[in-house]
Amino acid sequence: MGNLLEHMGIEKDRLHFSWISSAEATKFVDVVTKVSEAVNALGPNHKLVKNAG
Amino acid sequence: MNTYTEKIRELASNLLREGKVDLVIGFKEGTVPMATAPGIARTPEEAEGFVWDVNCSLNLTNYLTNKKEKIGIIAKGCDSRSIVNHIIENKISRDQLHIIGVPCTGMVDKNKIRGLFEDEITEFKEEGDAILVKTAAKELTIEKQDYLRGNCQTCMHRNPVIHDDLVAEPVVEQELEDPFKDVKAIEAMDADEKWNHFENLLSGCIRCYACRNACPLCYCPTCFVDESNPQWVGKGQDPTDIRTFHFLRAYHCAGRCTDCGACEDACPMDIKVRDFTRKLVKDSFEIYGWEAGLTLDQRPPLDTFKPEDPDEFIK
Numbered sequence: 184m185g186n187l188l189e190h191m192g193i194e195k196d197r198l199h200f201s202w203i204s205s206a207e208a209t210k211f212v213d214v215v216t217k218v219s220e221a222v223n224a225l226g227p228n229h230k231l232v233k234n235a236g
Numbered sequence: 237m238n239t240y241t242e243k244i245r246e247l248a249s250n251l252l253r254e255g256k257v258d259l260v261i262g263f264k265e266g267t268v269p270m271a272t273a274p275g276i277a278r279t280p281e282e283a284e285g286f287v288w289d290v291n292c293s294l295n296l297t298n299y300l301t302n303k304k305e306k307i308g309i310i311a312k313g314c315d316s317r318s319i320v321n322h323i324i325e326n327k328i329s330r331d332q333l334h335i336i337g338v339p340c341t342g343m344v345d346k347n348k349i350r351g352l353f354e355d356e357i358t359e360f361k362e363e364g365d366a367i368l369v370k371t372a373a374k375e376l377t378i379e380k381q382d383y384l385r386g387n388c389q390t391c392m393h394r395n396p397v398i399h400d401d402l403v404a405e406p407v408v409e410q411e412l413e414d415p416f417k418d419v420k421a422i423e424a425m426d427a428d429e430k431w432n433h434f435e436n437l438l439s440g441c442i443r444c445y446a447c448r449n450a451c452p453l454c455y456c457p458t459c460f461v462d463e464s465n466p467q468w469v470g471k472g473q474d475p476t477d478i479r480t481f482h483f484l485r486a487y488h489c490a491g492r493c494t495d496c497g498a499c500e501d502a503c504p505m506d507i508k509v510r511d512f513t514r515k516l517v518k519d520s521f522e523i524y525g526w527e528a529g530l531t532l533d534q535r536p537p538l539d540t541f542k543p544e545d546p547d548e549f550i551k
């Protein structure tokens with residue numbers, strides 16, 4: 184799914200997959216930080232956005 | 237009459253006469269040149285109306301879904317793979333079917349041929365590997381090989397993979413240097429170029445859903461685009477909704493698409509929707525070594541789990 188999104192022009196770093204158990208608090212923080220950094224680096228998304236009205 | 241047509245009529249009428257099947261699904265002459273229409277024969281006489289030519293591009297597997305009768309069906313290489321899909325997805329059982337296999341040398345791209353003329357085609361005749369096409373204004377003889385559909389150019393399974401009869405000796409399979417050139421060309425683009433490529437591709441889409449309706453894989457009783465509660469995707473012409481429809485339709489075909497091209501054939505706007513599904517065909521092949529519909533003995537990669545499945549994308 185990620186591959187096809189990327190194929191049609193959605194930047195790879197916008198979509199992340201992760202498996203985190205409820206006991207893995209530090210992994211959760213780690214992943215969220217990395218995801219935010221990656222997405223911030225890309226800037227705002229304008230693709231697949233529907234404008235209301 | 238070509239030998240394929242003759243043989244199809246003969247096999248189909250025999251099946252019906254001997255009561256081995258209740259009906260046979262094949263192609264009948266269309267109402268205009270360069271067209272055929274799916275047709276059903278229930279009597280040997282009706283089977284005499286079957287034809288075979290380079291315009292039999294639709295995928296008849298589409299008419300097998302959930303049928304109860306004993307059915308004879310005409311199948312090219314790609315269609316036979318769709319039949320295998322249907323059997324492993326429990327949409328029909330193997331013993332209900334008598335498959336008349338057609339070793340195939342490709343179907344033509346009608347829009348490309350139409351593009352050669354300004355006015356309407358009035359006559360279309362195959363003569364061996366050449367095709368004579370006439371309009372009121374001019375007459376051209378073209379080579380079939382130069383006008384094959386995109387999926388037929390890259391087809392690696394022209395001979396039916398499953399069949400009870402064959403209408404001719406198997407044909408030689410194509411040797412391809414690289415079957416995925418088209419996909420790689422898109423992969424080589426940067427994110428914005430890719431986005432724009434698909435934006436242009438879909439700009440003419442009128443959301444008639446002919447592509448979905450022609451596809452044998454799209455048999456859900458209620459398609460996600462028709463659902464209203466919840467409404468997964470907007471119903472209008474908003475480009476985001478059009479893109480969402482195409483993206484999800486394609487993804488629902490992952491690991492199942494046999495690249496039969498029926499979706500593109502059915503499109504009234506000549507939209508190359510296979511640009512989406514081809515990526516999935518390539519990924520299935522490269523990631524799982526999988527080509528859809530080749531065998532009844534193996535489950536497709538997306539409905540099985542194996543410990544060695546690649547999982548690098550999960551962080």
Ligand code: SF4
Binds near residue numbers: 314315343387389392
């Ligand atoms: S994809 Fe292959 S089997 Fe199907 S019509 Fe084209 S050449 Fe024939």
Ligand code: SF4
Binds near residue numbers: 441446
């Ligand atoms: S058949 Fe063509 S126009 Fe109709 S929904 Fe599919 S891509 Fe759009």
Ligand code: SF4
Binds near residue numbers: 451452496500513
């Ligand atoms: S998506 Fe198109 S090419 Fe693939 S199986 Fe369906 S109709 Fe055939």
